[in-house]
Amino acid sequence: METKVKIIQKLEKFEESGLFTNKNLSLPYLEAHLETNTKYLSRVIKNYKNTDFNAYINKFRIDYILRKLNDNKDFRHFKITTLAEEAGYASHSKFAAIFKQIVGISPSTYVQH
Known part of the structure; x- marks a missing residue:
């Protein structure tokens, strides 16, 4: 225990x-x-x-990026590859797939709104 x-x-x-x-x-x-x-x-x-x-781990990484995107509007101008690297993903496609799985929309769509 x-x-x-x-x-x-x-x-x-x-x-x-x-x-x-x-x-x-x-x-x-x-x-x-x-x-x-x-x-x-x-x-x-x-x-x-x-x-x-x-x-x-994926939940923490995506939550981290969501906080960054919401707290610092400059992050919304970063490329998906940069966001993926910031979150700890070696692949932007893996990041995008996991982001969509957790958030329900792609990171590109999220950034635009």
Whole structure:
């Protein structure tokens, strides 16, 4: 029980840190960063965040870009590739697909409105 609480606390610090925008972020990377093991970390994310690792990271990345787009209107003039890189995606097409999946519209359409 105590270990779960520690991992949850470390996850919350990770969420606040912005490290989710790291292009090289992976489950093993996060496991090392949080000083736990992959299997246990996956289980905690699944049980306490109600999602899998990829969906967990994607949600933070898209929420991060949405905040940037809403808080700083200059971001609306950036190319989709730049937004993808800012969010931590190596591919603008992957970013666009995940953005649409989470938000319901493409990043291009979102930026225009």
